[in-house]
Amino acid sequence: MNDGSVVGRRVRKVDGFKLVTGKTAFTDDIELPDMLIGKILGSPHAHARIKRIDTRRAKALPGVHAVLTYQDVPRVPHTTAGQAWPEPSPYDTYLLDSKVRHIGDRVAAVAAETRAIAEEALRRIEVEYEVLPPVLDMEHAMDPGTPVIHDEPDSKGIDDAARNLAGEIHRELGNVAEGFKQADLILEREYRTPRQQHCAIEPHIVISWLDADNRLVIRTSTQIPFHVRRQVAMILQLPVSRVHVIKPRIGGGFGGKQEMVIEDICAALALASHRPVKLEYTRHEEFFMARTRHPQILRLKMGVKKDGTIVAHHMKVLAATGAYGGHCTTVQGNTGSKVLPLYRSPNLKFDCDVVYLNAPPAGAFRGYGCPQGFFAQESLVDEIAHELGMDPITFRLKNAIRLGDVDELSAQLGEGRKGLPRVIRSCGLPQCLERGAAAIGWKEKRNGGRRGAGRVLRGVGVACSMQGSGIAGVDFAGAFFKLNEDGSFNLQVGATDLGTGSDTVLAQIAAETLGVSLDKIIIYSSDTDFTPFDVGAYASSTTIISGGAVKKAAEKTRDAVCCFAAQLLDASPEDLTCRDNRIFAPGGKSVTMSEVAMHAFYKEKTQVMEGSSHFNTDSPPPFCATFAEVEVDTETGQVRVPHLVTAVDLGVAINPMQAEGQAEGAVAQGLGYTLAEEMVLDDAGRVINANFCDYKIFTAKDMPKLTTILVETDEPLGPYGAKSIAEVPINGVAPAVANALFDAAGIRMRRLPIRPDAVLKALRERGQAAR
Amino acid sequence: MNDLVIRVTINGEPKRWTVAPGDLLLDVLRRESYWGVKKGCETGECGACAVLLDGEAINSCLMFAAQADGRKLTTIEGIAARDQLDPIQEAFLDHGAVQCGYCTPAMVLCTKALLAHSPHPSEAEVREMLAGVFCRCTGYKKPVEAVLAASQAHAATPARPGAARTRAARRKGAKR
Numbered sequence: 051m052n053d054g055s056v057v058g059r060r061v062r063k064v065d066g067f068k069l070v071t072g073k074t075a076f077t078d079d080i081e082l083p084d085m086l087i088g089k090i091l092g093s094p095h096a097h098a099r100i101k102r103i104d105t106r107r108a109k110a111l112p113g114v115h116a117v118l119t120y121q122d123v124p125r126v127p128h129t130t131a132g133q134a135w136p137e138p139s140p141y142d143t144y145l146l147d148s149k150v151r152h153i154g155d156r157v158a159a160v161a162a163e164t165r166a167i168a169e170e171a172l173r174r175i176e177v178e179y180e181v182l183p184p185v186l187d188m189e190h191a192m193d194p195g196t197p198v199i200h201d202e203p204d205s206k207g208i209d210d211a212a213r214n215l216a217g218e219i220h221r222e223l224g225n226v227a228e229g230f231k232q233a234d235l236i237l238e239r240e241y242r243t244p245r246q247q248h249c250a251i252e253p254h255i256v257i258s259w260l261d262a263d264n265r266l267v268i269r270t271s272t273q274i275p276f277h278v279r280r281q282v283a284m285i286l287q288l289p290v291s292r293v294h295v296i297k298p299r300i301g302g303g304f305g306g307k308q309e310m311v312i313e314d315i316c317a318a319l320a321l322a323s324h325r326p327v328k329l330e331y332t333r334h335e336e337f338f339m340a341r342t343r344h345p346q347i348l349r350l351k352m353g354v355k356k357d358g359t360i361v362a363h364h365m366k367v368l369a370a371t372g373a374y375g376g377h378c379t380t381v382q383g384n385t386g387s388k389v390l391p392l393y394r395s396p397n398l399k400f401d402c403d404v405v406y407l408n409a410p411p412a413g414a415f416r417g418y419g420c421p422q423g424f425f426a427q428e429s430l431v432d433e434i435a436h437e438l439g440m441d442p443i444t445f446r447l448k449n450a451i452r453l454g455d456v457d458e459l460s461a462q463l464g465e466g467r468k469g470l471p472r473v474i475r476s477c478g479l480p481q482c483l484e485r486g487a488a489a490i491g492w493k494e495k496r497n498g499g500r501r502g503a504g505r506v507l508r509g510v511g512v513a514c515s516m517q518g519s520g521i522a523g524v525d526f527a528g529a530f531f532k533l534n535e536d537g538s539f540n541l542q543v544g545a546t547d548l549g550t551g552s553d554t555v556l557a558q559i560a561a562e563t564l565g566v567s568l569d570k571i572i573i574y575s576s577d578t579d580f581t582p583f584d585v586g587a588y589a590s591s592t593t594i595i596s597g598g599a600v601k602k603a604a605e606k607t608r609d610a611v612c613c614f615a616a617q618l619l620d621a622s623p624e625d626l627t628c629r630d631n632r633i634f635a636p637g638g639k640s641v642t643m644s645e646v647a648m649h650a651f652y653k654e655k656t657q658v659m660e661g662s663s664h665f666n667t668d669s670p671p672p673f674c675a676t677f678a679e680v681e682v683d684t685e686t687g688q689v690r691v692p693h694l695v696t697a698v699d700l701g702v703a704i705n706p707m708q709a710e711g712q713a714e715g716a717v718a719q720g721l722g723y724t725l726a727e728e729m730v731l732d733d734a735g736r737v738i739n740a741n742f743c744d745y746k747i748f749t750a751k752d753m754p755k756l757t758t759i760l761v762e763t764d765e766p767l768g769p770y771g772a773k774s775i776a777e778v779p780i781n782g783v784a785p786a787v788a789n790a791l792f793d794a795a796g797i798r799m800r801r802l803p804i805r806p807d808a809v810l811k812a813l814r815e816r817g818q819a820a821r
Numbered sequence: 822m823n824d825l826v827i828r829v830t831i832n833g834e835p836k837r838w839t840v841a842p843g844d845l846l847l848d849v850l851r852r853e854s855y856w857g858v859k860k861g862c863e864t865g866e867c868g869a870c871a872v873l874l875d876g877e878a879i880n881s882c883l884m885f886a887a888q889a890d891g892r893k894l895t896t897i898e899g900i901a902a903r904d905q906l907d908p909i910q911e912a913f914l915d916h917g918a919v920q921c922g923y924c925t926p927a928m929v930l931c932t933k934a935l936l937a938h939s940p941h942p943s944e945a946e947v948r949e950m951l952a953g954v955f956c957r958c959t960g961y962k963k964p965v966e967a968v969l970a971a972s973q974a975h976a977a978t979p980a981r982p983g984a985a986r987t988r989a990a991r992r993k994g995a996k997r
Contacts, residue, residue: 062914069922070910070929072857072897079856251861251869251957252923301859301923302957333862549921549958707917707963714960715920742866742955750951750961758962 055629057562057770060707064554064573065299065547075299077255077271078330085257086115086161088319088329089168090312091175092339093150093157096184096408096735097197100148100177105158107174113163114171116322120146123318126285127205131376131413132274132308134524134585140207140216140375142200145285145314150179151199151373152408153736154338161319161327184408184735185214188347188370191405199373199406208375209404216371217379219386219402221462226351229362229397233353237434241350241426242801243784244728245370246343248415249747252301253336256316259326261294268317269296273307273546274586275576281310282317293317297576300548304719305414306341307548308588309376337740341413342729344369344381344404348426358440360449362397365390365423369404372411378404381412381419387463388671389423391472392516393431393449398459408735414588416716417780420517421723425802428513428785433798442789443483443492446514453477460522460669470522470667476763476773478699479514482675486512486697489757490677497793506681507818509794513676515781518669519701519765519774520591526665527596528582529603531560533611533658535651537631537643538570544584545596546576550776551708552592556600558704559769563604564611565628566643582661590672590774593704597769598664606660614650614658615641670765672773673699676717676782679754680790684819687810689725691787695757701765701773710758713779717756720783722748725803827890831855832899840886846872849886850896857897857926861955868954871927872896878927878934878953897926900933908974909933909967918967920958927954932968936975944969 068075105117123146129139146156158175162168183197190196191214200211209215230236256270266288272278275295283290300307316329331339346369353362367385371378386400435445451457457472464470487493495510530542541560547553557571564570575581584596612623615633618641619626627634634640650656677695682688696713703709726746730738739745764771788799797812813819824839840849847870850858858881861869865883872881873895900907909932912918919925928951935942935950942950947968951961 060917063917063919065922066914066919067906069919069925070897070906070913071901072855072926074856076856076859076923078851078860081854249955249957250921250923251867251955252859252921253861300921302921304957333864333867549923551920711917711920711959711963714962715958716960718960719957741864742862743864747955747957749953749955750948750965752952753948753961756960756962 056558056568057704058702059705061554061558061568061705063551064557064568076252076301077257077269077298080257082257082259082326085326085328086163086323087165087168088159088161088316088327089172090156090315090339091158091172092154094153095150095179095181096153097182097199098150098179099182100150100157101180102178103158104176107176108160108171111167111171111174113167114160115325116161116319117158117171118146118318118322119158120148124287128281128285129376130310130374132277132310132586135280138380139377140205142205142208143374145318149202152410154335154410155373156315159315159319161323161325186407186409186731186735188368188405188407191407199408214406215403216375216406217404219379219383219400219463221386221459222399223459223462224397226362226364226397226399230353232361234356235434235437236351236353237430237437238349238351239430239433239800241348241429243346243422243425244802245345246415246723246727247337247729247745248304248306250302250304250306253331253333254307254311254340255330256313257326257328258317258320260320260324265292265294266317266321267294267296268313269298270313271300271307272297273303273548273588275546275578276544276583277586278310278313279578282314285314286317286321295578297546303548303587304416305418305588308414308586309341311340333742334740337729337737337745338410342372342410343415344371344412346385346422348422350426350430352430352434354434354438356438358438358445358448360393360395363390363395364399367402369402370407370409370412371404372407372409374411375406376411376413381414383463384419385423387460388420388517389427391457391459392451392514394451394455400463409731410737416719417777418589420515420781421720421784424513424515424781425784428782429788429800432789432792442512443487447480447483450479450514472668472671475670475767476701476765477673478761478763479673479675481761482673482697482699485759485761486675486677486695489695489759490679490693492677495679505684507684507794508681509790510677510679511786511789511793513782513785513789515674515778516671517590517774517778517781518671519594519768520666520669521589522669523665523667525585525589525591525595526663527584527599528661528663529596529599530582530661531603531607531659533607533647533650535644535647537566537647538572539564539607541571541573541600542581543573543575543596543600544581545592546584546587548587550587550592550712551705552587552596554708555593555704556597559597559600560604562770563601564608566631570631590777593772593774594768595664595666597772598666599662601769602662602664603660606662607658610658610660611646614654615646618646618649666767668767670767670773672701672775672778674778674782676786678786678790680787680794682791682794682809684813687806687813689791689804689809691721691754693755695759696779697759697761698775698779699761699763700775701768702762702771703760704770704772706760709760709775712775713758714756716777716779717783718748718753720780722746723802724784724787728803825887827887829889829892829894831894832896838886842885842887844886846881846884846886846889850881855896855898859923859926869924869927871930871954873930873934876934876937878931895930897929900929909971912967912971912974916963916967916970918959918964924954924956928964932971936972940975941972
């Protein structure tokens with residue numbers, strides 16, 4: 051813990067002024083001379099080969115400046131997943147290809163003077179397809195005789211392309227077969243989770259142009275500017291030095307922008323036309339051509355002793371990655387590595403197959419495989435506790451991972467490569483459960499699966515979850531400071547604020563370490579020409595990894611400042627302290643930061659400037675207990691959630707207000723996942739609800755009362771004790787609601803989203819329905 | 822079809838714009854550098870493009886620019902007086918109601934419209950109003966708190982017409 055004056059405060063966002071006043075902040079908020087509009091021709095077929103493509107009529111249209119097909123661009127296998135090199139995802143994607151693998155897959159791209167001309171140009175492109183049967187059922191994607199989605203010879207890293215198997219993972223700790231022999235009770239259940247979409251309110255958008263030095267500039271709404279630079283350079287066969295990626299403010303990402311979705315094609319259009327090109331997705335295109343959460347079918351088998359001790363746990367996952375395999379083994383690996391270790395068991399086994407389908411590609415999405423896994427595991431644990439006659443909180447506390455535990459499964463699974471063991475150095479899960487239970491009224495409201503009376507049945511449920519804080523041994527970040535004459539500092543970071551508030555949190559860490567007020571930190575983030583490298587905003591990494599870099603760089607800067615201050619104070623540098631924009635000598639004598647700056651600049655002719663990098667060899671988990679209160683209408687099957695409590699151990703909250711906001715936003719997405727959100731595909735592979743009318747996201751009216759409890763612990767590996775907050779609160783929402791439904795009505799809902807028709811059916815089967 | 826010339830008063834300034842009959846108000850506003858008007862769906866669902874038309878919040882993606890001829894428009898650019906933020910904007914910052922900020926202009930404008938009609942809205946009224954603006958970041962808790970706080974600041978401002986207060990008081994009474 052700390053007694054700092056800036057860290058731990060509910061300060062306003064440092065970039066808030068421009069956001070509340072609608073200043074030009076986002077990718078699209080500029081107008082370049084002669085800018086063209088780019089459009090992509092999406093495939094009308096889920097699976098087809100392009101036999102013939104003729105663009106002459108499109109090119110002849112006045113106002114059209116570029117038309118690209120696979121015949122016009124380099125063929126470089128790559129992954130669009132924004133991950134550290136070498137990416138653990140298969141290289142199975144091409145800028146443009148002669149085969150299309152989902153409805154909306156790229157067939158061609160145009161750049162024209164107006165949107166109307168661009169759309170007309172798309173209509174004028176003549177394509178003859180050899181239509182192939184689509185593969186749409188993940189349970190049969192690997193059957194013998196199924197059409198092969200990736201039959202191209204040049205893709206790399208696909209597990210078994212002939213079987214449509216993008217990736218597979220099989221790990222065992224101990225011996226589950228032996229473990230199950232010792233069990234007094236074994237339950238085995240199957241759970242299903244949907245294809246959810248991020249629905250950032252700002253769709254994917256890129257503006258690309260050649261600057262005055264003929265370098266390629268890419269202004270883009272991304273979580274991963276540095277990965278985009280590397281990927282685009284590789285795909286377009288340019289040196290990295292010729293690519294400049296700028297990340298302005300981002301209108302939400304949630305993992306959907308941890309992916310190079312359209313930067314490559316927009317840049318290719320800019321290179322082909324020699325004009326600036328803007329390419330943006332419509333909302334409709336988002337649903338066909340962006341990314342989704344991986345749908346999964348999970349089969350869990352858990353064995354316990356009569357006293358509730360878990361002796362074996364086996365999780366089998368079948369997941370669909372859609373047409374391309376970005377994040378396929380890492381997301382699914384997380385389903386095992388971040389979920390199973392929550393409960394101690396001498397015998398753990400994780401088996402997972404990830405298959406291709408002719409469906410929109412899946413990718414990273416807040417939680418990154420954990421919402422699926424925790425829905426299954428926390429539902430099963432609830433059922434086991436009930437069977438044993440144990441309180442579900444007691445059961446969880448008895449088995450949960452705790453301080454000092456070493457999680458070996460993390461080392462086994464890693465993130466697409468062998469990882470590092472995880473040591474629990476801070477754990478507030480018991481406090482999360484205790485405070486969350488009090489806030490929801492657990493004792494008063496709990497039914498324990500007994501039948502309630504009346505048309506509306508009520509109950510409460512709980513779920514626990516954890517996540518990580520950055521990827522151990524992989525994620526790293528840089529930060530750089532320079533001192534200005536008035537005692538302010540420019541802070542340059544590669545970290546990518548996508549609305550999460552990381553610019554504010556990093557500035558708070560900087561101000562705290564340098565002993566200056568927050569207004570003295572001028573932060574500039576994510577520009578590949580002007581800031582240090584950072585892997586990007588994902589894996590709940592920014593506060594701990596980028597924050598770690600900021601803290602280290604600030605300490606070096608402070609030391610440099612103290613060297614100059616020592617000259618003015620006639621003291622030794624190591625005896626000085628920085629606070630309140632001043633540097634103090636032991637006797638109380640002080641100088642202002644500005645005085646030191648002026649001295650360094652104009653007497654010593656030195657620019658105080660320091661930088662540092664940071665990575666961790668461990669990924670400290672934040673912990674969360676989610677409590678839901680539900681009401682189920684036995685006549686309609688409608689489920690309402692009047693109150694939801696999130697108690698989360700995030701280490702130290704650098705900015706509690708922003709931390710709460712992260713939890714509350716995660717819960718809103720989690721509730722959508724639980725009760726409403728699912729991209730529905732028809733028999734041809736077409737998304738039939740590709741708009742905000744038919745794909746329901748929660749509004750202010752739909753949201754329950756939210757209680758957010760920040761349970762602070764002190765994480766030794768985090769800056770000022772911080773872990774992470776952005777992802778973990780989404781994980782427990784679905785199982786807490788499902789468990790509350792059991793408490794209310796004795797029904798077990800094992801498929802998401804939990805729709806009224808399924809609830810009604812379950813109620814009827816249980817004899818609980820009103821009629 | 823021929824272009825049209827329309828006259829609007831936007832953020833208090835008279836403007837004369839040449840538009841095509843099919844131009845959406847959203848696109849014309851952005852073309853005229855009102856960048857605070859955001860595009861999220863273009864089908865009237867998300868509300869990111871909200872502006873005030875004669876004081877009422879509307880989705881500018883659902884209206885032809887030509888339909889705004891002779892009307893008064895307010896965008897987010899017209900809410901703050903230079904550096905002086907409106908109390909609504911202050912409340913959004915103080916309460917952490919801004920995350921990515923993409924829906925913030927629409928939320929602030931809708932709040933402006935709500936408080937003009939109903940200076941003391943109930944939480945239910947606030948949620949009803951905010952339901953027209955999708956936010957994927959906040960879970961709406963902090964925006965609701967910000968609007969309620971802004972209504973307090975609003976109430977504290979002297980010389981509000983008494984009629985509005987009475988109407989709100991009546992509504993409040995009816996709810997209970």
